[in-house]
Amino acid sequence: MDLLMMKKRLEAMPDQMTPAERSEAYNCGKEVDYLPFSFPGNGETLAPLYGFTVGQYRYDFDIHCHIMDALRQEFGIPVTASAKLGLKGVGEALGSTVLYPENSIDYVDRYILTDYSLLSSLEFNPHSNVFLQAKIHHIHKLKKRYGDNIPVSINLGGPLSSAASVRKTEFLLRDMRKNQENLHRLLEFMVYCLLTWVGYVKEEFGTVSVGIADPVSSYTLISDRMFREFSKPYLKKLIKGVFELTGSIPGIHICGRSKPIWKDLAELGFHSFSVDNCEDLEELKNSIGNQMQICGNVPPVDVMLKGTPEDVTASVHDCIRKASDNPKGYILDVGCQLPLGTPRENIYAYICAAKYYGRKAKKGRLCEGLFTSDKEVPP
16 A cells, blocks of 8 residues: 555545534534544654654744644644643753753753752742743744644643653652652642643633643553552642643543553543553443543554554554444544654555544444445545
8 A cells, every 4th residue: 555545545535524623523422524533643753754853843943834834734734832841841941951862852861859858949930931931932933923823732741750850760769668758749849830831821822722641650660559649649639720720621641551540540530541552442441431531542663653554554443443432432543652753654544544444433332434344445
């Protein structure tokens, strides 16, 4: 299945609804033209598709806009503005040193909180912080270029994952056993920082949407007991604060294993849960699908990066078969961040399969597009 053929197949499946119309109708329990799905990747991970480095996307405003325009033209991805803190933003704002390789993901090189005696001296002030103000300035430039109506999103690390940008993860894990009181102080401060940022961006730009990523809360790193003591209470405070500030409940993504805390996530009241591909979608649906929307989970490395278009098609089919009848709804997505170097053909295969197998979607029932004689997207 070559790229030209996939482009022709996409042209043969024109949208009957706008993304906003589709999302609103689907969430209201109405039938839609096809299942809503998250586009795999973003401008940062897909910059190499257009001959640019990740660094150029990050720091050159014109190149940043060129890539967003190219994604909109080629894949129909709307232009958005992100006020993300991500997993490392709180740490960088507080004084941790984050390095940004020219063509790779960023990482913390030096952690600011080497000793808890320093905690009281840390200040999170969006009004004066150079790092945070640069994010605000970038969004103002985007709005000037594309118009005030472009949506603003905020991607946050969970309190525990944000703490891991201030203090080494291995120290946090040790603190859970030997320095619990100070760790609780740190987590309270993380909630304060995160909500301060959400409130500031909301005040600056009006309507915002919020998503949370929390890999350090994964069962791969901590036990369910540790999650309930050191993560769950602070996620609860974060959700409550985000709702009070924005009027909406955020969704969450957790990398790695999460099955032992599924019930906890449902109890917290998240709008949706994006699950890693190491977990089974059907099992997740049967466990908490009557309490929250679920998202996922085409494998980003084994399938999207290393697989063929046929592998991608089969994986999308499998995900939609397992989860599209979820009572609270299902959004097709990749299991985690799309890797740099993902082939263009595999992105097209993902979109083609999503639109074809996701035809005539409605909450609580399997998509009608699944009932076909084979797993090959037809012309």
